[in-house]
Amino acid sequence: MKVGLCAKVTADTDARLKASADGSSFEVNGKVVVGPYDAFAVEEAIKTKEKFKCEVVSFTVGGGDDVVAQLRGTVLALGADKAVVVSDPALAGTDSLGVARTLAAAIKKEGCDVVFCGKQAIDDDNVQVPAMVAELLGWAQVSRIVELEIEGTDFKATRSMDGGVREVVAGSLPAVFTAERGLNTPRYPKLPAVIAAKKKPLETPDLAALGLSGGDVAAKAVTTAYGAPPERPKGRKLEGDVDTMVSELVRLLREEVKVL
Amino acid sequence: MSGILIVAEHEGGSFKKSATELLGKATQLAAALGTSVSAVVLGDAPAADLGKYGATTVYQVGGDFSSYDPAAMTDALAAAIAQAQPDVVLAPASYAGKDAIPRLAARLDTGMATECTDLRAEGGAVVGRRPLFAGKLYGDVKISGKPAIFTVRANSFSQPAAGGGAASVVAVAAEAKALTKVLERKAPSSTVADLTEADRIVSGGRSLKTAGDFDAVIRPLAASIGATVGASRAAVDAGMAHHNEQVGQTGKTVNPTLYIAMGISGAIQHLAGMRTSKVIVAVNKDPEAPIFEHATYGLVADLFEVAPKLQAAFEKALS
Numbered sequence: 001m002k003v004g005l006c007a008k009v010t011a012d013t014d015a016r017l018k019a020s021a022d023g024s025s026f027e028v029n030g031k032v033v034v035g036p037y038d039a040f041a042v043e044e045a046i047k048t049k050e051k052f053k054c055e056v057v058s059f060t061v062g063g064g065d066d067v068v069a070q071l072r073g074t075v076l077a078l079g080a081d082k083a084v085v086v087s088d089p090a091l092a093g094t095d096s097l098g099v100a101r102t103l104a105a106a107i108k109k110e111g112c113d114v115v116f117c118g119k120q121a122i123d124d125d126n127v128q129v130p131a132m133v134a135e136l137l138g139w140a141q142v143s144r145i146v147e148l149e150i151e152g153t154d155f156k157a158t159r160s161m162d163g164g165v166r167e168v169v170a171g172s173l174p175a176v177f178t179a180e181r182g183l184n185t186p187r188y189p190k191l192p193a194v195i196a197a198k199k200k201p202l203e204t205p206d207l208a209a210l211g212l213s214g215g216d217v218a219a220k221a222v223t224t225a226y227g228a229p230p231e232r233p234k235g236r237k238l239e240g241d242v243d244t245m246v247s248e249l250v251r252l253l254r255e256e257v258k259v260l
Numbered sequence: 261m262s263g264i265l266i267v268a269e270h271e272g273g274s275f276k277k278s279a280t281e282l283l284g285k286a287t288q289l290a291a292a293l294g295t296s297v298s299a300v301v302l303g304d305a306p307a308a309d310l311g312k313y314g315a316t317t318v319y320q321v322g323g324d325f326s327s328y329d330p331a332a333m334t335d336a337l338a339a340a341i342a343q344a345q346p347d348v349v350l351a352p353a354s355y356a357g358k359d360a361i362p363r364l365a366a367r368l369d370t371g372m373a374t375e376c377t378d379l380r381a382e383g384g385a386v387v388g389r390r391p392l393f394a395g396k397l398y399g400d401v402k403i404s405g406k407p408a409i410f411t412v413r414a415n416s417f418s419q420p421a422a423g424g425g426a427a428s429v430v431a432v433a434a435e436a437k438a439l440t441k442v443l444e445r446k447a448p449s450s451t452v453a454d455l456t457e458a459d460r461i462v463s464g465g466r467s468l469k470t471a472g473d474f475d476a477v478i479r480p481l482a483a484s485i486g487a488t489v490g491a492s493r494a495a496v497d498a499g500m501a502h503h504n505e506q507v508g509q510t511g512k513t514v515n516p517t518l519y520i521a522m523g524i525s526g527a528i529q530h531l532a533g534m535r536t537s538k539v540i541v542a543v544n545k546d547p548e549a550p551i552f553e554h555a556t557y558g559l560v561a562d563l564f565e566v567a568p569k570l571q572a573a574f575e576k577a578l579s
Contacts, residue, residue: 013509013529017397026397036510095371096362122509124392126374128362131330135366140439141330143359156443161355163457164448164504167328171440181503181510220371220405227398229391229535237547237558242566245559249541250573252557257539259460259518260485260577 001054004112005045006103006130007038007075008060009067010123019226026226032066034074037118040179043186044148045116046079051150056080057110061099062091068202076197077189084110088206090214098217100132105210108137112174113153119144119178124223134176142169144180263296264289264386265346265407266315267337267361269354270305272326277419278352280313282412284420285379286350287314292381295347299427300340302333311427313420318427319344321434329438333360338367339434346407348386350379353411361411370405375413377536386410394509394532414457415515452488455505455512460520461537463490463507464500465530467523467545467563474500477567478522484574490514490534492524508533523563526551543567 011017015030034042042058049056058080060071071083086102094102107115117130134141146166147158153173158166160180189197207213238245253260264286268279279299286297298317301307303325307318319340325333333356341349341364351357353375365372376388377398388401388410403409448454455461462482468474474495482489491501493508507514509529519537524530526542526549534540535554542555543563552558559566 011393013532014527015393015396016528017393019397097366097369097371100366122394125394126362127358128365128372128374131359131362132366134330135334135363141359141363142440143330144355160504163454164450166446167442168444168446169329169440169442175439181506220369221373221401221403222371223392223399223401225389225400226392229395229398232535232540232554233556235540235552235554235556235558237552237560242559242561242569245561246566246569246573249557249559249570250577253518253539253541254577257556259539260574 001052001114002110002112003045003048003054003056004107004110004115005041005056005058005075005080006060006115006117006133007034007042007058007071008121009033009063009070010035010121013122019228023225023227032070034070035118035121037120037122037179037181039118039186040181040183041116041118042075042078042080043184044177044179047184048114048150049079055082057112058083059103059106060085061102062087072197072200072202073194074189076200076202077194078187082200083202085202085204086207086210087204090207090217093219094217095219095221096126096128097132098219100129100136101216102207102210102212103129104133104136105212106205107133109210114150114173115176117176117178119180130176130178137174140171140175141177142171142175143178145177146180146182148177148183263298263344263346264348264350265341265344266297266299267349267351267357268299268301268310269352269356270301273305275305275310276352278354278412278414279310280419281417282350282352283310283313283315285412285417287420289379289381289386293384298344298346300337300344302336307429308426311425312422314424315427317344318429319432320429321432321436323434323436325436327442328356329440330356330360330363332436332438334363334367335436336434337364340432341368341407343430343432349407349409351409351411353413357411361409365409368405368407370407370409371403372409372411373401373403374411376401376410377413377416379410379412394513394529395535396528396532413515452486455488455490455507455514458488458514458516460485460487460518461490461507461514461516462487462520462522463492463524464495464522465492465524466494466498468495468500471500477564481522481567481571484571485578487518487520492527492530521551521555522567524551525549526554
């Protein structure tokens with residue numbers, strides 16, 4: 001058994017975003033973290049390692065020093081044995097399918113049997129890469145899981161679907177699972193582990209090392225015209241004592257915006 | 261253009277709201293692009309009925325799809341697309357839409373845009389506008405592969421009026437191979453809508469202090485207008501509400517008609533999850549709370565004083 005996990009380093013939830021004047025790019029103001037859903041994936045990978053006494057490899061596409069520092073300080077410090085950070089200039093403008101193709105090639109090369117991802121990153125909110133990786137590898141996928149049992153090569157997973165529906169599904173590895181909040185409680189890295197993680201292997205293959213070319217990751221989905229969210233109509237504060245405000249609010253909800 | 265194909269989801273043969281919503285938008289786009297609209301239906305459903313909302317052809321994939329598997333759904337949709345040869349595919353950003361449609365895009369080696377809140381025809385193609393960073397930023401997505409695939413957030417477009425005749429139904433045979441098996445399905449016992457589908461939401465925040473307060477104040481207020489209960493991250497972290505109830509960037513993104521925020525200050529990560537609500541009501545003691553900048557109606561007051569009076573007024577208004 002070999003466990004893979006995909007980790008993306010993204011802006012934290014309190015980051016402020018600002019589109020450039022011409023909308024061709026945007027600026028992120030805030031610190032970067034391993035995504036909160038990826039943290040559940042990391043924890044599940046470590047739990048699986050503890051159960052099967054196996055190796056855990058993390059996979060990331062692209063990244064500079066801040067990405068490497070985050071991966072060392074969290075993913076490797078928590079127990080992943082190795083990090084693979086695919087680095088290639090051709091990845092700069094790629095899309096989800098290009099990222100998925102890169103991850104699938106790296107996962108295949110490592111020979112993983114199971115891959116954990118967060119249900120989504122919290123930057124582009126594409127929710128595409130895990131399912132694409134599963135397809136490119138020809139594996140089963142179960143998304144937004146809140147419970148997982150693996151016995152031998154069989155698994156039983158509970159997924160959280162729309163409308164509060166939960167389904168228990170069974171299948172066989174290899175498979176991609178995406179983690180929903182509630183799957184586990186991520187642990188925090190301990191200082192000695194953080195220090196030890198600095199010496200763990202971190203590979204930075206380029207696309208050619210994975211048997212891919214720049215053309216394989218050429219974007220088919222391109223985002224342009226970045227801008228602020230649509231403006232909300234200006235609201236107002238109601239006046240008077242609580243009784244007045246409450247009756248005025250109910251009147252407005254019924255008569256002005258007609259939502260009651 | 262050889263047309264826009266919409267993925268019409270149904271539950272036990274009844275089409276979901278998203279099916280007609282997508283058909284309505286597809287009809288507008290097709291008119292602008294000079295092309296036609298078709299739909300794909302998996303399994304047993306009254307496919308010809310979709311003609312009433314603008315589908316000229318419905319590709320109906322035979323088989324039992326009542327139990328969901330993303331690989332099987334991909335097989336079925338790919339078979340229908342091979343027959344229909346659409347330039348554009350629109351699908352709902354439902355659980356299956358977020359789970360199987362990316363798998364489909366990878367199968368077809370094309371690009372896709374997730375959870376668009378607007379679609380427009382431009383230069384002979386469809387462009388999707390969508391939120392990023394949970395709605396703190398928006399962008400246009402252009403797709404160069406074929407078909408161009410877009411999933412659409414629920415309630416982004418109005419429901420079309422029924423008209424027109426029956427669609428012609430084309431049977432599609434697909435070898436749909438499931439890689440997983442559903443053992444058990446647990447539906448919630450509650451009759452209240454899930455947050456992501458709710459039309460009305462009452463949310464509580466940090467000012468509630470305890471789970472007891474939350475249960476005594478927020479839940480009955482929500483019940484008085486049939487609203488779903490939501491909570492801020494602060495309230496969830498403090499153990500007042502369940503993490504399933506969290507609204508925000510790391511919780512649920514909601515899009516109701518009415519969102520009532522009780523004692524929520526309006527941290528950027530909360531606003532990200534609910535700013536597209538049509539009407540926002542904020543109740544907070546702090547007149548400087550950022551939530552007031554986004555609220556349609558703001559009440560600077562103690563929520564413990566407002567809640568029972570508001571609940572009584574709601575009950576009276578709806579009786």
